[in-house]
Amino acid sequence: MIRHTGKPLITTALSSVLFAGAFTGPALAQELIEGHLNIIGSASFMPLYAEREMPFWTQTLAEESDGLITADVRPFNAFNEAGLNGTELLRLLQQGVADAATPILSYLAADDPMSEAIDLAGIAPDLASARAVSEAWAPVLDAHFAERNDARVLGVLAYPSGAVG
Template sequence: MHRALSLVALSAAAFVSSAQAQQLPATQLKVVGGLSNLSLYNEFEKPFWTKTIPAASGGKVTADIKGFNDMGLKGPELIRLMSSGVIEFGTSTLAYFAADNPINEAIDLAGLAPDVKTARAVTEAFQPAYEKFYAGSNIKVLGMSTYPAQVLFCNAEIKDLTSIKGKKVRTSSRTQAELIEALGGASVTMAFGEVVPALQNKVVDCAITGSLSGYSAKWYEVSTHLYALPINWNQQIHAVNKKAWDKLNPGVQQLITTEFKTLVNDIWVAAGKQTQEGYDCNTGAAACTQPVKGKMVLVKPTEADHALLKKLLNESVLPKWAARCNAQCVNDFNATVGKVVGLTAKK
């Protein structure tokens, strides 16, 4: 009886969904996605806009999507272009906008989240603050996701976190740079696409990126050691120009909002798995199912490494961030992120 009722309910829901899709107006969207050579874009973003949304709308809502790198953009300019309406829908790494406002670093300070579960809890806790902040720039936040754990790829022997002393390390955010400098290393800023030759030619000794992102970019060809200690996560913001959003049919808005919840959840669930996949495939572990396997040495962090990372977060990274973020920003952090991880930032 219960099974029969469930089938009836599912059929009714499918009928309603189909009927709603038929009522949607034909809508064409333009989307600027993340880095097009990475798994987040190819396995999640692109299929979402080109398959999931069209299917859920009965073909009424379609989208063109290109990675920002394929459009000649560097990343940091994306939010400004979205705010002005040049870009409608877009995805980018929050850390790109740290120079615009330190609030963009709040959820991804180096050493803040040792695992994906904590990273997600921190992100979800602070998302309302981002929604309020970006609303002031004519931007609506649709969701926040993440890349796999950001870890160290080195073309040099490393044994633990203290091995970074004296080494040149490519970093992609201010908070990463402050951690490396606190360890006695030298932070070097360069675009993602420049890292392979830089590692190969010893311009840098190490570089930080997602474990699977580094595999996708073939960093295993120019690196010898992979240090499996999550430095941070490089969370992504998925957003839309508010005026462009307001012009959409309410049914289209609801469809995108609903489907985005599934997309974001899928990316977070995958992030933990992809972090391990990155470790496996860069080092040639049997668990790797990719056709090409790297031969890097996997260096596992010790309890002392975790303790040192937490110490540097408390004594260097967090205080420096709090000093450059305004009082409201710090208060929001303490009321949300701080409660999740048991930290208090002082202004």
């Protein structure tokens, strides 16, 4: 998940909602800013979208923020069906069309080869290795996207082999 850094609302929303369990005291007392977010989710044919992303953005976020923060989420393939491919996701974020997105990193590789380095063939032969690679590479991607695209990496997740084509 990446987001454009020109949008302070989502930082407040995500640090308060997604990571609330990791904070105590003053961090939980942070006031939320009321607002509405536009999100580009992952592909709708993936269980991740239907089971995790869509419910988070459309239900959990509003519930956890007492209705202060709401969101519309559209799956990536809705943009793909409109003739856009993965390389445009970062531009859509920079232009303010979306506040956050869940790109498939290999789809960004045509414009940004660094995006695909996390998914080098054979580098992660098992789940534990994939997690270690993701944890090690996420800060590198975050710094790269921050410098190049004024966007921040909020998390890295893996798609199962052969699920995206």
